[in-house]
Amino acid sequence: MQAFERVEVFKRALFSVRDYREKTIVIKYGGSAMGSEGQEDTLIEDIVLLKNSGINIVLVHGGGKKISEVSQKLGITPKFVNGLRVTDEQTVEVVEMVLSGQINKKIVSQINRCGGKAVGLSGKDGGLFTAEKDLSNGDIGFVGRIKSVNAKILDILSREGYICVVSPVTSGEDGRTYNINADTAAGEIAAGLGAEKLILLTDVEGVYEDRSGKTSLIRSLKTERALELIKRGVIDGGMIPKIMCCVEAVKRGVKKAQIVDGRVPHAVLLALFDEDGVGTTIEK
Numbered sequence: 210m211q212a213f214e215r216v217e218v219f220k221r222a223l224f225s226v227r228d229y230r231e232k233t234i235v236i237k238y239g240g241s242a243m244g245s246e247g248q249e250d251t252l253i254e255d256i257v258l259l260k261n262s263g264i265n266i267v268l269v270h271g272g273g274k275k276i277s278e279v280s281q282k283l284g285i286t287p288k289f290v291n292g293l294r295v296t297d298e299q300t301v302e303v304v305e306m307v308l309s310g311q312i313n314k315k316i317v318s319q320i321n322r323c324g325g326k327a328v329g330l331s332g333k334d335g336g337l338f339t340a341e342k343d344l345s346n347g348d349i350g351f352v353g354r355i356k357s358v359n360a361k362i363l364d365i366l367s368r369e370g371y372i373c374v375v376s377p378v379t380s381g382e383d384g385r386t387y388n389i390n391a392d393t394a395a396g397e398i399a400a401g402l403g404a405e406k407l408i409l410l411t412d413v414e415g416v417y418e419d420r421s422g423k424t425s426l427i428r429s430l431k432t433e434r435a436l437e438l439i440k441r442g443v444i445d446g447g448m449i450p451k452i453m454c455c456v457e458a459v460k461r462g463v464k465k466a467q468i469v470d471g472r473v474p475h476a477v478l479l480a481l482f483d484e485d486g487v488g489t490t491i492e493k
């Protein structure tokens with residue numbers, strides 16, 4: 210790259226940092242993007258760098274793959290309805306152990322080791338989420354629907370320099386533990402905080418129009434077309450809750466939502482500073 214081209218890149222990045230300063234970016238880190246070689250270190254680095262540049266970061270993580278692995282070891286066969294895990298009493302215990310225990314604490318300690326200040330929260334902590342049983346897909350057990358997000362707790366921690374790392378497990382008003390899809394939780398948090406952007410990191414480049422080939426990556430998607438692609442069956446499985454949460458988030462005031470390949474090193478920096486070059490952007 211020539212010197213003048215490099216300068217252009219620096220300038221673009223500096224202007225973007227200025228535009229995002231003091232705004233909130235919600236990042237959802239999906240289980241299927243976890244564990245690719247070297248990628249996790251760059252994600253943690255990016256998050257700490259962005260926070261140090263004055264951008265508020267909230268990281269919501271999933272861990273569906275790991276939950277399925279542990280469940281299978283315990284003789285439970287994972288079952289999904291429209292991308293949501295059928296969650297019986299035994300499964301919800303596995304979900305809480307894996308998400309709020311193992312994965313949340315691992316990410317918190319990685320951020321702290323990298324020079325950031327991270328706090329791990331589940332929906333239970335500080336009353337982050339109020340929830341009730343989600344019956345929109347029939348009765349699929351202890352799957353929750355978020356009724357409200359306590360944005361204040363996230364604001365207080367953010368203002369004090371903390372990066373909030375959120376596990377999508379919470380209690381319902383009935384005192385039971387509920388499993389919430391991490392995309393849905395991230396969308397609710399983004400809407401609750403009036404975030405500038407919601408970034409979903411996953412294991413595909415973005416949304417494909419034709420699942421068989423890379424050439425069909427959709428760069429930009431309006432909410433109506435996104436819903437139509439679900440109806441036509443082009444979008445299915447774990448991509449359904451992703452699209453639904455993006456659609457809901459942008460309807461409720463989040464400026465943009467982006468689905469990007471989280472297996473790529475520095476995926477978050479690319480999503481913020483090379484917006485047109487990566488993933489699928491969902492706008493109203």
Ligand SMILES: Nc1ncnc2c1ncn2[C@@H]1O[C@H](COP(=O)(O)OP(=O)(O)O)[C@@H](O)[C@H]1O
Nearest residue numbers: 239240241411413415416417443444445447448
């Ligand atoms: N139209 C589509 N374009 C891309 N991926 C799709 C589409 N429809 C369904 N998918 C599936 O959605 C998956 C991502 O969802 P999921 O496995 O739940 O990831 P995560 O763990 O990141 O939440 C992709 O790996 C892909 O198999």
Ligand SMILES: CC(=O)N[C@@H](CCC(=O)OP(=O)(O)O)C(=O)O
Nearest residue numbers: 239240271272273293294390391
């Ligand atoms: C209700 C429901 O489906 N909950 C999810 C929560 C974890 C998650 O969403 O993880 P990913 O982002 O890695 O898919 C589950 O049990 O798998």
